[in-house]
Amino acid sequence: MKQPVSAEPPASAATYVFVICRQVDEDVLSRLPGITATPVRALPFEGLHAVVQDVPAAEADRQSWTDRLSDPQELERCVRAHHQVVTAVAAQGPAAPMALATLYSSEERARQALGADAARFHGVLDRVAGRVEWGVKAYLPAAPAADGAGHGAVPARVPAGPGASGAGRAYLERVRGAHRAREENRRAALRAAEEADAMLRGSAVAARRLRLQDQRPDDRRGAQVLNGAYLVEEDRTASFTQAVETLRRRTGALLIELSGPWVPYSFAGEDGARGDR
Structure with a gap:
């Protein structure tokens, strides 16, 4: 493995940081x-390496990056490129990924800022x-609407004519029953999600509950009730994935x-450095 060479950045270039590591x-x-x-290269600091790339200063201001990442195709390209660099570096040893579009006004500024945070990176x-x-x-598994009441909507009017009063009451009672069933299913799913998270934490070094994602209109899955990240020893991968399979078999209240x-x-x-458990 060659020793990393820190190339001289061009004049008036900002520095984009992908990932921090110990070896490259x-x-x-x-x-x-x-x-x-420009070439992807290593920037040494405090016994570590930042994997960086130069960005022309004219393209490095906040508005330029806001415009770039507002374009869905450009956003996807940047995300894929960023992840490709992080993954390649992580294959060589432990790596601390930086957030997308982590930019410093110059190489010297990057070295100073990262160096000040070196203890945390270590x-x-x-x-x-x-x-x-x-x-x-x-x-939560998506449930079909009952009696055409779509997501529990109460009908604007009940059937007219002889016997309408009894038919209307029966219809509304069915709708209320469907409401109660959906609410109970939701509560059961939330309980199952808490139990699932507790079980998986037992197989992980650390865990984090991430923000729940909104349900898209075209998503046939129900509402999301768990979005968890789990830090797992590589040699315990099999036991962790088996724990997930056990959860799938054990509960019908969740799609996992x-x-x-x-x-x-x-x-x-x-x-993450503190271990959010």
Whole structure:
């Protein structure tokens, strides 16, 4: 493995930071396209390396990046490029991913700011070494609307004519019963999600509850009730995934999705370094 070479950045260039690590392979970095046309390279600081790329100053202001990331195609390209660099570096050893569009006005400014946070980066790298992130999402199964009442909507009027009063009361009672059943299903799903999270934490080094994602109109799954990230020892992957399978068999109150293993993005920040359990 070649020793990393810190190339001289062009004049008037900002510095984009992908990831912090302890070791890099310059051959690997040279093959990564990154986000701009300049080479992906290593920036040494305080016994660590930041994997960076130069961004022309004219393209590095806040408005330029707001416009860039507002374009869905450009956002997807940047996310994929960022993740590609992080994944390649993490394959060489523990890595602390930086957030998308982490920019400093110059290389010197990047070195100063990152250096001031070196102790935390060392702690994060110690924490994630030999560990991976798994994501578990759980959803309330979508239930069909009863008697055409769509999501529990009460009808504007009841049938007219002989016997209408009794028919209307029966119809409204069915609607109320459907409301009660849906509410009980929701409460059962929330209880099951808490139990699932507690069980999975027992197989993880650390865990985080992430913000629940809104349900899209075209999503046939029900409302999301769990969005968890779990930091797991690499050699305990089989036991963790088996725990998820056990949960799937044990409860019909949830639809459970497992994703990973990932670079520990959710545990690279301040909260992750402390171990949010």
